Structures are given as C-alpha cells and as structure tokens.
Amino acid sequence: ITEKLADRGEDVEIRHAIRHGDTDDSERQAMLTETPHILNTTPETLAILLNSPKFKEKLRTVEYVIVDEIHSLAENKRGTHLAVSLERLEALADGSPTRIGCSATVEPLDAMAEFLVGRRAPGGEPREYELVDTRFVREFDIELTCPAEDLIDTPADVVNDRFYRQLHDLVGDHTNTLVFTNTRSGAERVLHNLRERFDAYDEDNSGCHHGSLAKEKRQAIEEDLKRGELDVVTTSTSLELGIDMPYIDLVVQVGSPKSVAALLQRVGRAGHQLGETVTGRVFALDRDELIECAVMLTKAEEGFVDRVFVPENAQDVAAQHVYGMAINGPRPEADIRNILERAYPYREYGNEEWEQLCRYLTADYEGMEAKSVYAKIWRDTNDAPDGEYHYDEFDVGEPLIGKRGRLARVIYMTNIGTIPDSFTCDVFTRTGDEWVGQLDEEYLDTLEGGDVFVLGGDRFEYRYRRGSKVYVDRTASRPTVPSWFSERLPLSYDLGREILAFQRELLDRLARGGRSELRVWLREFPLDEHSVQAITRMFDEQVCYAGPESVSTDDRLVIEEELDHDEYERHYYVHSNYGRRFNDGLSRLLAYRCAQEANANVKVAVADHGFTLSLPLNRKVDLAGILESVDPAEVRADLRASLDGTDLLQRYFRINATRSLMILKRYKGYEKSASEQQVNSEMLLGFAEDLDDFAVIEETYREILEDKLNVAGIEDVVAGIQSGEIRVASTRVDSPTPKAFGLATLMASDVVLAEDESAVLQEFHQRVLDEIEGQDRDESRT
Numbered sequence: 001i002t003e004k005l006a007d008r009g010e011d012v013e014i015r016h017a018i019r020h021g022d023t024d025d026s027e028r029q030a031m032l033t034e035t036p037h038i039l040n041t042t043p044e045t046l047a048i049l050l051n052s053p054k055f056k057e058k059l060r061t062v063e064y065v066i067v068d069e070i071h072s073l074a075e076n077k078r079g080t081h082l083a084v085s086l087e088r089l090e091a092l093a094d095g096s097p098t099r100i101g102c103s104a105t106v107e108p109l110d111a112m113a114e115f116l117v118g119r120r121a122p123g124g125e126p127r128e129y130e131l132v133d134t135r136f137v138r139e140f141d142i143e144l145t146c147p148a149e150d151l152i153d154t155p156a157d158v159v160n161d162r163f164y165r166q167l168h169d170l171v172g173d174h175t176n177t178l179v180f181t182n183t184r185s186g187a188e189r190v191l192h193n194l195r196e197r198f199d200a201y202d203e204d205n206s207g208c209h210h211g212s213l214a215k216e217k218r219q220a221i222e223e224d225l226k227r228g229e230l231d232v233v234t235t236s237t238s239l240e241l242g243i244d245m246p247y248i249d250l251v252v253q254v255g256s257p258k259s260v261a262a263l264l265q266r267v268g269r270a271g272h273q274l275g276e277t278v279t280g281r282v283f284a285l286d287r288d289e290l291i292e293c294a295v296m297l298t299k300a301e302e303g304f305v306d307r308v309f310v311p312e313n314a315q316d317v318a319a320q321h322v323y324g325m326a327i328n329g330p331r332p333e334a335d336i337r338n339i340l341e342r343a344y345p346y347r348e349y350g351n352e353e354w355e356q357l358c359r360y361l362t363a364d365y366e367g368m369e370a371k372s373v374y375a376k377i378w379r380d381t382n383d384a385p386d387g388e389y390h391y392d393e394f395d396v397g398e399p400l401i402g403k404r405g406r407l408a409r410v411i412y413m414t415n416i417g418t419i420p421d422s423f424t425c426d427v428f429t430r431t432g433d434e435w436v437g438q439l440d441e442e443y444l445d446t447l448e449g450g451d452v453f454v455l456g457g458d459r460f461e462y463r464y465r466r467g468s469k470v471y472v473d474r475t476a477s478r479p480t481v482p483s484w485f486s487e488r489l490p491l492s493y494d495l496g497r498e499i500l501a502f503q504r505e506l507l508d509r510l511a512r513g514g515r516s517e518l519r520v521w522l523r524e525f526p527l528d529e530h531s532v533q534a535i536t537r538m539f540d541e542q543v544c545y546a547g548p549e550s551v552s553t554d555d556r557l558v559i560e561e562e563l564d565h566d567e568y569e570r571h572y573y574v575h576s577n578y579g580r581r582f583n584d585g586l587s588r589l590l591a592y593r594c595a596q597e598a599n600a601n602v603k604v605a606v607a608d609h610g611f612t613l614s615l616p617l618n619r620k621v622d623l624a625g626i627l628e629s630v631d632p633a634e635v636r637a638d639l640r641a642s643l644d645g646t647d648l649l650q651r652y653f654r655i656n657a658t659r660s661l662m663i664l665k666r667y668k669g670y671e672k673s674a675s676e677q678q679v680n681s682e683m684l685l686g687f688a689e690d691l692d693d694f695a696v697i698e699e700t701y702r703e704i705l706e707d708k709l710n711v712a713g714i715e716d717v718v719a720g721i722q723s724g725e726i727r728v729a730s731t732r733v734d735s736p737t738p739k740a741f742g743l744a745t746l747m748a749s750d751v752v753l754a755e756d757e758s759a760v761l762q763e764f765h766q767r768v769l770d771e772i773e774g775q776d777r778d779e780s781r782t
Contacts, residue, residue: 014038020045031055043073043082044417050088051324051412059089062097067116069241070101071261074115075308077317077418083343084321087118091339104268105261107305109133115310115344122341135303142267142280142300144293146530149537151287152765156758163283167252168198170281171232174250179234180266181254182489184210187234190254194232201232209235240265246272253282256289258608259306259492260299288609288742290535295502296495297526306492311707313349315699316659318357320416323661326377327409330391330402333379360660360695371687373662375404414666420655421674427455427470430463439470445648450601452477465647467682468675491579491608493713497554500577504553506539511548515540538738544772546737549729552577559624559730560740563617572613572623573740578713580608585639585709587611589630592642594621605746612743624730632719636711640701648704653688654681656700735767
C-alpha cells in the first residue's frame, strides 16, 4: 500500500505488524509503543489480546476486521473461537467494527455472512451485511485426463510412463506450473520422478513445498514462486492458501481433491491476474476416481461449491471464552452469555447447555477436586453493600461471574486454542516387549482387538493400547484392515450426492442408447477421450455383469453380498457414496446392530464410495432389512452406544478435555506432551462418563457424531429410506462387481503391497469378463 501511494507522490506512513505465538517480546513491546495501523494475527492470538491488560485497550479503536479465507475457518473450531472473539471485540470497541470476509470457495453465502457478522442480540436477527459474489467473473479451462482407457489391466509402469510424459509436456507448454498431490509423500515422489526421467528439471528450476519441510526451505520456494523463477513446484495442501503467485499459469491436480471447493481453491492459484483464464488439469490414476473427478469438474464449471458446515454449541470453545471474560473482571452473567450467543455458532445455545457449562467451570460435581480438576470461575449474586462480596457497579442481587485462582490469567494465556496436539504411538509385542514401529493415533481409531494389520512388512494382531503404547502379537494371519494414509482427504457429502444423481442419468443414457450414446453424452463434459472410454467401459461391464440395479443412485442404495469360502467370511459391500465421514458413521451403526443380531465380531473397512462389513460365513444377517428398520430418531443413540470403549472416544475426550482446560497443557513452566495428556485423559474418562450432563463428555460425543461422523447426513438418508425416497437394493454376487472392486480390495487378505492390490483387481476384473463372456455364449445358443 505504501509503495502504491508513493508512486502517486503521497508519502504516508502506514504501520503494519504481525502478531502470533512466535512473535518475540521486543516486537510485542514495540506494538504497545507505536500501535500498528494494520495488524495481521490469528484467532488464537486475538483471544489472548482480548485478555491482555494493556493491548486490549488498543483494540478499542479497531475500525475494520478482515477475515481471509473464511471458509477454512468456519468449518472448524478455530472459526468458532474467532466468531466469539469478534463478539468480544464488538463489546470492547468504541464503535462497531466493519467485518469483511473473503473466500473464493464458500457456500452457502448467507450462512457464511451470518457467521461473519453475528447477531444483534441472542436469538435475534443477524446484523446487516452485503454479499459480493464474483464467482463467475473468471474464465475456467479445466479438464480431466486419464493416462489409459483401462486402469486395471494396463501395466502400472505403462500408466506411470504416460502420466509423467503428459505432465512433462504440460509443464513445457506453460511458464510456471503448480502440481498438487493429496499427500506430502506424493508431492516428493512426483518431483523425484520428474527429475529422474527428464533432464529438464533440477534444483534451480523445480521444487517441492509442504508442511514437513524446514521453514527456510518453504520460504525460499515461496519467494522463487513469487518471482516466477520455478518451472514446476509440487505440493500437497500447503500452497492452497496464502501467498500470491502471479506467474502460475497452470495447476495440475494428481488424483481427486475430494471436493469442488478444494478443486477450485487449488486450480484458482493459476491465472492470478485480472482477465486471465484459470487453467487446470486433473489426472485420474484410479478407476474409482474417474466418475468422482468427472462430476467434480462438471459441477465446478456450473458454479457449484460444497457447503461449509459450522460446528455448533461447542462447549470446549465456550469454556475458554467464558473463562477469559471472567478473568477480565467480575461481570453480569447475562452479559457474558449474551456475548457468547451473539456469535453465529451459538445462535441456538440454550439454558441446558449453559447450565452444563457453568456446572463444569464451577466444579459443581462431587469428586472433581479429588481428580485435580478445579473450578475456573465463581458464580454468585452481588451482595448488598454491607455483604462479603459487593461490587458497586452492579445491582444488588444481580447474578455475576468472576475468575477463580491467582494464576487464572497465565493459565488462560498459555492454554487456549483449538488445534489439537497429536502423536504417534509406539508399537510393542506383548511377548518380549519388542518395539516394532509406530502408528499414527488416528489409525488406532479404526482398530479393534483382534484386527490384523501390516507394519514394516510384518503382520501383527492388535490387542490393546495403554496411553501412547500399543501392544500387539505377531501373527501369520492375513490382514483384516486396510493400510492407513493419514493425509487422505474425505469426499465431501455434497459431492457424493451429486455423483449419485449423475450415475442415475448415466444409467438412463446407457439403457436408452447403449455405449455409443453414452460416449456422445460424456463428451459434453470436460473429459479427455481416455476418460470417456474408461467410464463407459466400467459402467457397461457393471450393467452386463450385475444389471443396472447394482448401481447406487440418488434414489437407490445398493448392498452386495459375497460369500468368500476361501476366507470363510461373508462380505457385505455397501455402496453408500456419501463420503468417508458419512460411511464411517453408518458402518459403525450397522456393525453395532449386526453384532447384536448375529452375536459375532464384525470387521469394518471404510472408503469414500462405501464400506464393507464382514462376518463369519456361518453368520448371516439381513443387512438391507436392518438398514430399513433404523429409525432416524434412534441414529444418534445407537451411534453413541457404538463408541463405548473405542480408541476414537478416548482420543476425542483427550482433545476436548484439553481444550476445555480440564487438562492443562502448560502449567507453572511445565508442558505436557500429547501422550501425557492421553494418559491423564484415560484416568479421567471413566469419572467423566459417570457424571450427569458433564459438559466435556457431552462435547466429546457431539464432536464425534456431528463433526467427524456426519450424523446429520446419516439421519437424512435413513429418513429417505423410511419415506421410500431411497430404496435399498440387495444383490448376491459370486465375485465383486466392478463398482465394488475398491471396497473388496480393502478386505482382500492378500493385499499388502501396491502390486498385490493390482493383482487382486486384475483377478476380480477377469472374473467379471469371464462371466460376461459366458452370458454372451448362453445368449448365442438360445
């Protein structure tokens, strides 16, 4: 800004500062001496500044608040935290600061605007706002590319050769190319292969950028990108937001980004100049991703964006802010509650939730202090002037809230925030206590006792976990759970619904005009010819093998049942194409009910396009009947019951207990690691579950059900099944259908390496082709 003004002959001093957790003391002191005109900060730091005795006075003169990339905040608790801080700032400021939100990919617009501006009063109307929708200003040139018409039987080395040749040609045709992958290792691998295969790339004109690299390395890449000095940069998610890269004229996405919003955010990094076209190419290297990417690109061109879902009534965030407001001095309970409820995420916060929160913060439960969980606030009415506790500024008898403890401000300043600590767990054998490796704690959420997994090429049976240690037995048994990729993005629920609608129309086209008409129709979409042929072939084989009723659509949910005599198991492939969060929830619910009915252990494997339930061969259940019998009103209770004793519940309780300040990460100079927090939380979990309406445990269940397992989506689909809008179709197959290949490989016992998966897919495919060929011979005889 200063440079632009100087160009016009206006020498204006604009003080600008950046304040975050790593800002040193001298810089912080300088901000007090000379208040910056523009302050860049984070949600966590803003909440700290609101409790800083000196700096909060500077905030009284704030006139504008700009929330950049508002979609990336609104969908999680960092955004919830910010929404309350903005209401606290509103109450502190001399005027009403103008709030400005920016995003290239946000929907629904009105809800996001209300999230930004908050309510005039609890339960009232949102403050006034204006929307500026510029989504259709930029021109898009995006296309889906597939290296082969057949991604199953074409040798992997051939697919890779074609992919890297096409990528190299694209880079050569453009000035600067940004390549997104879905994992950090993928970004490293793509850059390595480009340098190995082609002499055109070296350390001077190509690079890799992701969160695991050193800060100095990332900054060097960013500066080179700004100057347009790199021909190609590979990345995972770290360059989706942030720096301006004016010379990028092509974005390549390898694999599905899993949502239209993520696609637009990534390809939108290209053409960052007025009037330039956004150019993007998406490579599908997996058969399951073909239809997903085809629909994604089509919806992107139509202006569709996945909805942002805002966490609601989060008690852990409320606990931090109520504590923070109390620390600033005793004040009327009604004032504190009104500030909280003017924030959009708390617009429906009720008396029950408020009382739960206050009971926790005042330690109004027997046994809390014995567990070293102490009161954070006091709650009382203002005494008469001659009483023990009287405050002249408040009316006698007015309910007040204040802080407890001399270290309250220090505890608040050093422990608030919503980003959870995470850690890896050491894996030991029960016999000999031998260390065999590490597992991401999120992977443990998917494991149950008896599950067999692969680690370091060896097979182990999961037994139990104690804190940050996992205990296993070596085994010769085959794996029962899939490998884990912690960076995998989940398919969005909205995109999943669009895919199902697309599949219904695709089947209609195939039924009316056969493969030729289907190909003609698919060519209307942003697909290359290989993609058109591959999609046509997959659906034609699916229908020839198992009929059109074997494909899930927006009005039909398909369940395949396969009897696996080799493994003595009965597999149910549920084609619920609503994304991994939805499928994680529905699979847990159905596994819970199946286990009760069959009196047997149920193995579960989850993917974006469905999930697999496996029972012993001699245990049969009517899975379609079980699903049809689920009452939408019972979904939450059943899901909650299914979480009992799981690692998922233990982990989320630790996260919420820490956020709620029940467990302090930092206290009197000591910092607890995530694994130490986990040990503490495991000792507290049983105690917390025995308490009535305990805010921390209730928030733990709320977050798991609503934010992680998409219980609202499950309730909607179950309601659709109950009303007849969605029909459940069951089919018995001798071998998985093409649409179930991905689900079947999740449970395939001999899939350990990538080449194993390829071999299993080819075997499945050959069975389908043999069956279709046999049907054709039978028809020719008749």
